[in-house]
Amino acid sequence: MDFAIPADVEHRRLAFRDFLAREIQPIGDRRDAGSPLARHELDDLVARLQPCGIMHASLPHEVGGTNRSLLERVLLAEEFARAWPSLAVTIDSHNIVVEIIARQGQPWMKDRYVEAGITGRAFMGDMMSEPQAGSDTRNLTTRAVADGDHYVVDGTKMWTTNGVWADVALLTAVANEAAYRRDPRRGVIHHS
Numbered sequence: 001m002d003f004a005i006p007a008d009v010e011h012r013r014l015a016f017r018d019f020l021a022r023e024i025q026p027i028g029d030r031r032d033a034g035s036p037l038a039r040h041e042l043d044d045l046v047a048r049l050q051p052c053g054i055m056h057a058s059l060p061h062e063v064g065g066t067n068r069s070l071l072e073r074v075l076l077a078e079e080f081a082r083a084w085p086s087l088a089v090t091i092d093s094h095n096i097v098v099e100i101i102a103r104q105g106q107p108w109m110k111d112r113y114v115e116a117g118i119t120g121r122a123f124m125g126d127m128m129s130e131p132q133a134g135s136d137t138r139n140l141t142t143r144a145v146a147d148g149d150h151y152v153v154d155g156t157k158m159w160t161t162n163g164v165w166a167d168v169a170l171l172t173a174v175a176n177e178a179a180y181r182r183d184p185r186r187g188v189i190h191h192s
C-alpha cells in the first residue's frame with residue numbers, strides 16, 4: 001500500500017497552512033483564549049476563510065464544491081487544528097452538516113441551506129450523539145413520529161458543536177423502529 005501523499009494534495013495542504021498562518025492564526029493568537037467566540041467574530045472568520053476553499057472542500061461538484069478526497073479532508077482538518085483547534089472543530093462541524101444536506105437533503109433543503117452554509121449566512125449544528133450513543137449509533141433512543149406535515153420528536157441529544165449559535169440544526173432520530181432494528185443504517189431520518 002502506498003502511504004505517500006499525492007503531490008497535488010501536499011501542495012494544497014501547504015497552501016492551506018500558509019493561508020491559516022497569515023490570515024487566521026494571528027487573530028486567534030491575539031484574542032483572549034478564555035472568552036467564547038461571539039457570532040460577529042465567527043461571521044468575520046468565515047468571510048476571511050472564503051478564498052482558501054475549506055468551505056467547499058467536502059461538497060460535491062454539483063453545488064460548486066471541490067469534492068476533495070477523504071485523505072485530503074483529514075489533512076486539511078489537521079492543518080486547521082494546528083492553527084486554531086476550537087475554530088477547526090466549529091468550522092468542520094458546520095461543514096459536515098452542509099455536506100450532508102448537499103449530498104442527501106431534499107431539494108428545498110439544498111436550495112435553502114447549501115449556499116447559505118458555504119457563505120456562513122446560515123450556521124449549522126449536528127444533533128446526532130446522545131448520552132448513551134456516541135460511536136454506537138445502533139443505540140439511538142431519540143424517536144420521531146410523523147404527525148401530519150411535521151414530526152413529534154422525543155429524546156435527548158449531546159455535544160452539539162455550534163449549538164449556541166446554529167441557525168440550522170440537523171437532527172438524527174429513528175422514525176421507523178422495525179427497519180432500524182433490522183439494520184441501524186435504515187429507519188433513521190436526518191431533519192433540519
Ligand SMILES: Cc1cc2nc3c(=O)[nH]c(=O)nc-3n(C[C@H](O)[C@H](O)[C@H](O)COP(=O)(O)OP(=O)(O)OC[C@H]3O[C@@H](n4cnc5c(N)ncnc54)[C@H](O)[C@@H]3O)c2cc1C
Pocket residue numbers: 089093125126127128129130133134135136158159160161162
Ligand atoms: C470536540 C467534539 C465535538 C463534538 N461535536 C459533536 C457534534 O457537533 N454533534 C454530535 O452529535 N456529536 C458531537 N461530538 C460527540 C462525538 O460524536 C462523540 O464523542 C463520538 O461519536 C464518540 O462517542 P463517545 O464520546 O460516546 O465515545 P464512545 O463511543 O463511548 O467511544 C469510546 C472509545 O471506544 C472506542 N469504540 C467505540 N466503539 C467501538 C467499537 N465498536 N469497536 C472498537 N472500539 C470502539 C472509540 O474509538 C473510543 O476510543 C463531539 C465530540 C467532541 C470531542
